[in-house]
Amino acid sequence: MKKQKFQAPTGMHDILPSDQVFYRKVGRIAENLVDFYGFEKIDTPIVENAELFEKGTGLSTDVVQKQMYSFKTKGGDYLALRPEFTPGVVRAYIEHGMMNLPQPLKLWYLGPLFRYERPQAGRFRQFHQFGVEVIGEGNPAIDAQVIQIFYNLLQELKFRHLIVEVNSIGDNQCRPYYKKSISSYFKYREQQLCLDCKRRLRENPLRILDCKEEKCQRIINQAPQMVDYLCDQCKTHFKKLLEVLDDLNLPYHLNPLLVRGLDYYTKTVFEIWDDTEGGKALGAMVGGGRYDSLVKILGGKDTSACGGAAGLERIISELKARGVKPLEPQSRIFVAQLGDLAKRKTLGLVENFRKEGISIAESLGKDSLKTQLNRANKIGAEYSLIIGQKEALDGTVIVRDMHSGKQDIVRMEKVAKEMQRRLKK
């Protein structure tokens, strides 16, 4: 009888210590940015009422129809693992009466999401997003700031081939006209479309626009464009957004074919991706847009809002492809001990260092000095403190410079201060 081997579920991964450094690096930069721009953090449950996404994200979207982990609880509640953040954040906004706080409300989040789909490059069943939502403000300057935040994030991560694509997909006033127009345009040419697009024509004609098939491309290029159908309000909004982006010197590309897969987007939509071989295959690292009707759809007042989210796994996979290796936080000092008395003294010494704010590594389980110094060497410590039987009795410590091999004897109570002095040099 062979022992059963457990493994992580399909498309879900352990994030091992060697990968944590990447998540922490991205997370740290993201956190500094949102702090600067005055965003406040929100955490929402990983599980929500499934109807929240059916109504919010949209019943017709693939994310809800095909990719949502939904289930009934013992009590009969119909719940779902969140496939995206926005509906949960908006739910919290409404539930806690945040419309009574000074508007707009600027919120950010970072956490896991779940989508049931076949895993491949940059796509997992459990993945992580960092995102922001600005609720209660319709000014296009907000859209620009949201884009700017993600652009800055990727800039600080040293991405140098970023493509920011923006488009406007109109609102409930003007989009229906455009939809109608484009439907009849494609219907007239249905025979020339690929199989998928024939299906899209019935389900969501807008999605034909980002088909990659060459024969479809030719037809798409001649298709009517949303820009020409925008109502005055949407047109003005879009124009102002582009003006602000120009003022910010934020390089962007107009992509009239950019449409997104979630139902609630209105007006502005954007994506950011890395213009490299692997970056294209991976898809967008960041996506987002304006969703002026979502708050109302979910039972709140008519409220404008705008947001975006970055996929951590995609960003990290790009960082790795470029050979970036964040430095792991490491101790510059190692303490080695010999014998029981020394071991006891060592524990106290470690505490002294903690109070001085100096990180210190030890290897209390090991006995041979050789092994311990070996370890000190492996972790790249600059100094080793050695406490043996003799030193423990004398109340002293041997300070060994790991580069020169030079050793000094220092009083135990003074060693923390002494090391602080040496590390500053």
Add this chain to the structure above:
RNA sequence: GUGGCUAUGGUGUAAUGGCAGCACAGCGCCCUGUGGAGGCGCUAGAGGCAGUUCAAAUCUGCUUAGCCACCCCA
């Protein structure tokens, strides 16, 4: 949901039906209180289930998982 490729110690790999080998990592020793080199040793492996065969890591089937692509998306 559909298709292609893949599966050997912890990691990376070798062996074209005939003794599963190497490197790295880990642990120990050479060296009882002084690291980086070296030597020696130890630990640890065929995703799973069937089949073909005297003999299977190797061939076949199924299954599972991973990767990649489609769909869709971060």
